[in-house]
Amino acid sequence: MKLTAFVCLLTFCWVEASVSRPTPTRHFDHYVQLDATGQYWLFWTTNDTHVTFETHVNTQGYIGFGISPNGKMFPADVIVGGVKDGQTYFKDYHTTEHAPPVVDQSQDWFLIAGKETASGTVLTFVRKLNTCDSAGDMVITDDTTRIIFSYHPDDVTSYIPYHGATRRGTKSVMLLSSSLTADDVNIPSDTVTFDFVHDNYHVPSDTTTYSCRAFKLPPLASKHHMIKYEPIVTPGNELNTHHVLIFKCPKPASELASYDGATFRCEKHATVPEALHDCITQVVVAWAIGGEAFYYPPDAGYSLGSHGDPDFFVMETHYDNPMAKADIVDSSGIRITMTPTLRTHDAGLLQIGLAVGKNHIIPPFEPAFVSEGFCPSELLGKGVPTEGIEAFAILQHSHLLGKEMTTRHYRNGREIKPLATDKHYDFDFQDMRYLPKKRKIFPGDKLEVKCVYDTRHKRGLTFGGLSTEEEMCLSFIAYYPRMHLELCQSLPLYNTVTPDYTKSVPILKSWNWTDPTVRSKFRTALDNSMHYHYGIGDNQEVSGNVMTTEHATNYPYVEPEDTTCHYHSGPLSGLGFLGKK
Numbered sequence: 001m002k003l004t005a006f007v008c009l010l011t012f013c014w015v016e017a018s019v020s021r022p023t024p025t026r027h028f029d030h031y032v033q034l035d036a037t038g039q040y041w042l043f044w045t046t047n048d049t050h051v052t053f054e055t056h057v058n059t060q061g062y063i064g065f066g067i068s069p070n071g072k073m074f075p076a077d078v079i080v081g082g083v084k085d086g087q088t089y090f091k092d093y094h095t096t097e098h099a100p101p102v103v104d105q106s107q108d109w110f111l112i113a114g115k116e117t118a119s120g121t122v123l124t125f126v127r128k129l130n131t132c133d134s135a136g137d138m139v140i141t142d143d144t145t146r147i148i149f150s151y152h153p154d155d156v157t158s159y160i161p162y163h164g165a166t167r168r169g170t171k172s173v174m175l176l177s178s179s180l181t182a183d184d185v186n187i188p189s190d191t192v193t194f195d196f197v198h199d200n201y202h203v204p205s206d207t208t209t210y211s212c213r214a215f216k217l218p219p220l221a222s223k224h225h226m227i228k229y230e231p232i233v234t235p236g237n238e239l240n241t242h243h244v245l246i247f248k249c250p251k252p253a254s255e256l257a258s259y260d261g262a263t264f265r266c267e268k269h270a271t272v273p274e275a276l277h278d279c280i281t282q283v284v285v286a287w288a289i290g291g292e293a294f295y296y297p298p299d300a301g302y303s304l305g306s307h308g309d310p311d312f313f314v315m316e317t318h319y320d321n322p323m324a325k326a327d328i329v330d331s332s333g334i335r336i337t338m339t340p341t342l343r344t345h346d347a348g349l350l351q352i353g354l355a356v357g358k359n360h361i362i363p364p365f366e367p368a369f370v371s372e373g374f375c376p377s378e379l380l381g382k383g384v385p386t387e388g389i390e391a392f393a394i395l396q397h398s399h400l401l402g403k404e405m406t407t408r409h410y411r412n413g414r415e416i417k418p419l420a421t422d423k424h425y426d427f428d429f430q431d432m433r434y435l436p437k438k439r440k441i442f443p444g445d446k447l448e449v450k451c452v453y454d455t456r457h458k459r460g461l462t463f464g465g466l467s468t469e470e471e472m473c474l475s476f477i478a479y480y481p482r483m484h485l486e487l488c489q490s491l492p493l494y495n496t497v498t499p500d501y502t503k504s505v506p507i508l509k510s511w512n513w514t515d516p517t518v519r520s521k522f523r524t525a526l527d528n529s530m531h532y533h534y535g536i537g538d539n540q541e542v543s544g545n546v547m548t549t550e551h552a553t554n555y556p557y558v559e560p561e562d563t564t565c566h567y568h569s570g571p572l573s574g575l576g577f578l579g580k581k
Contacts, residue, residue: 022056025113025124030179034149034171042147046176049564050128051140052112057151058120064150064163065123066093067138069424071146071170074098077138078148079109081123083116084155090114090125094136100160104136129176132565142176142436144424172290172429178436180295185227188341194218196246196315197232197333201263203240205326208467209319212266214276216253217304217311220338225301225346228337229285230293234330241332242320242468243288243397243430248310249279250538256312266316267466279314281536282486283351285334286395286476288430297392300345300480304338320468348389348482352407353449353474355491355534358505360464361526362401362471363519366455371473373449374550375488379535381443382542383485388442393478394420395432396449399471401462402427404452407475411445414555419447419477432478441479447488449475461513484537492529493547501530527551 021031021041028043039058042065044051057063066078074095081090090111093101108131112124131137148170150163196215203209233241249256256275265271266280284302287294296302303309315333354360354373362369396405407419419439441447451473455462464471494504511518534545 022120024054024056025122026054028052028054030173030175032171032173034147035169040149040151040169042149042173044175046129050126051175052124052126054122054124055149056120056122059151059153060116060121061152061154062156062160063121063123064148064160064168066148067140068146068148068170069138071148071172072098073148076101076148077136079125080156080160081111081114081125082121082155083114088114088123089156090123092136104133106131106133106136108133108137128564130562130564140175141423142174143422144172144426144429145175146424146426147171147173172426174431174433178434180297180434182295185295185298187227187337188339190341191227191337191339192224193335193337195232195333195335196313197335198263198317198331199261201330203319203321203325203328203330205321205324207321207324207469208267209321210265210267210466211317211319212264212272212280213315213317214256214259214262214279215313215315216257216260217313219311220305220340222340223306223309223342224304224338224340225296225343226304226336226338227296227301227343228293229287230335230337231287231291231332232335233332237328237330237332239289240319240321240328241289241330242318243286244318244332244334245283245287245316246285246334247280247314247316248282248284249276249312249314250282251275251278251312253312260312266314276314279312280316282538283349283476284310284313285336286349286351286397286432287334288395288397290426290429291395291431294393294432296343296347296478299343300347300392301339301343302348303346303482318466322468345480346482347478347480348486350477350479350485351474351487351489352447352477353489354451354464354472355489356464356466356472356474357491358463358465359491359493360471360473361505361508361522362453362455362462363513363522364455364458364460364462365514365516366453366519368403369453369455371451371453371471372550373473374490374531374533375447375535376490376533376546376548377444377446378546378548379488379533379544380441380445380447380485382535382544383483383537384441384443384445385481385483386443388440389479389481389483391419391435391439391441391477391479393432393434395430395476396420396422396425397430397472397474397476398425398427398451398453399468400427401453401455401458401471402451402473403454404450405473405475406450407477408448408450408557409439409441409445410448410553411442413553415553415557417557420475432476447477449473461509484539484542485535486538487536488533490531490533490550492526492531494525495530496525496528
């Protein structure tokens with residue numbers, strides 16, 4: 001989400017807010033429509049110390065804006081501001097309960113400018129990432145951030161009028177994530193697009209459906225690079241279209257052409273055409289709910305059209321239908337953009353984490369239960385070349401119980417800085433996020449996906465599986481140069497429960513999970529379990545498996561100490577040009 005340099009200093013434009021975004025007063029790197037109808041827009045730019053925000057709201061009254069760890073009004077760090085009788089007003093507040101906010105003793109949000117026209121109100125303001133005010137402010141990090149917002153047709157007088165049920169909301173964003181647009185990657189003029197989409201698919205009334213459709217890529221006269229992909233979601237189905245994966249088939253289109261356009265339920269093994277069984281393993285594109293268009297970096301693209309490149313694909317769409325509606329008709333999918341103007345590197349996508357299945361067990365009554373999936377060096381080294389690969393983006397994926405996700409990275413027996421950490425994971429906001437800096441992964445490294453689940457409201461076991469009510473713990477790492485290893489996952493065998501680990505899951509199902517000592521016993525069994533690791537690639541040399549017992553490292557990664565609050569530097573020091581790097 002990034003806006004090209006377009007400046008409107010004198011007017012505030014509001015044209016069909018639900019469709020067109022307003023024009024900001026200066027250049028901002030990011031923007032998002034916060035509400036469903038386009039009454040409230042947010043623009044922002046960051047640097048190493050500050051975030052500069054600008055809100056455009058279709059009101060002549062007050063504007064409320066803030067950040068919250070859970071998307072609720074309490075606890076929250078908020079501001080309230082507006083323009084009354086030609087004069088701006090603006091204050092830093094925080095909430096102590098589900099009631100009107102209270103004024104912070106330390107005012108750490110700072111108004112830069114405000115204006116009001118017949119079309120609405122604009123506020124431009126700035127805040128440090130860490131204000132050192134632990135009593136009223138929250139630290140802005142590179143985790144998912146829940147923005148909360150409100151507005152009212154009346155201004156604040158001696159009190160803040162209640163905004164009402166329809167003039168408020170929440171939206172998850174990544175305030176500090178970098179992003180790329182067409183301007184950053186210099187989209188050439190010779191691009192072509194291809195749509196992987198359903199054709200008026202009648203979604204079953206089942207709460208969870210995995211629908212697959214097969215596609216033959218049109219012939220390409222020469223090698224092309226896919227440099228962008230973006231979601232195409234049927235209007236009205238935004239909350240039902242949970243994620244889309246595009247898999248490549250190992251067999252060429254010349255052998256599979258008769259299946260072009262075939263549609264089947266891919267979570268039901270019996271409905272998958274036998275010739276396409278091998279097609280639902282190796283992921284080329286991964287998109288999930290809340291995600292935006294993804295641009296490959298200027299020096300890389302996914303190779304298509306040359307010898308050995310895939311030309312037959314299967315698109316998997318996960319439909320979430322909790323209301324069991326029978327009238328959903330969908331033509332959603334993914335549009336890819338390709339060019340014969342080649343980049344330096346061929347990119348790839350590596351899927352890591354926990355194998356999806358019943359051996360992934362999450363007990364109930366736990367506020368922060370940890371599951372982990374591993375890619376050991378014995379398998380990673382089969383694919384990664386000696387000189388290593390450069391990871392540049394990552395998508396982390398779990399389901400409704402997920403509260404935190406981390407993709408961990410180990411080298412020489414020590415954990416180094418994680419590829420990605422999200423302490424505020426949001427099931428409804430899953431985007432391919434660019435790493436702050438490209439990261440080298442070498443053949444001797446080990447990778448891990450760590451998921452933290454909150455099951456305090458559950459009364460029974462949750463298992464790994466495809467449905468939304470089941471769980472996953474996966475990461476998709478975009479990197480270059482492309483290697484032959486496509487997937488590297490693991491699953492615990494619970495051999496400490498019974499030596500015959502094929503019987504371990506039935507035994508675990510019979511345990512009394514309401515007993516805390518039983519849950520503690522399971523944690524010990526899991527921590528000491530043998531793990532089965534397997535790798536799958538596009539040739540036999542990189543595919544394989546290994547069994548190991550995974551133990552916590554003696555050298556875990558420790559975040560560098562934040563010295564921001566060790567000295568007083570003034571509210572706007574380090575701001576530079578309003579947060580612009």
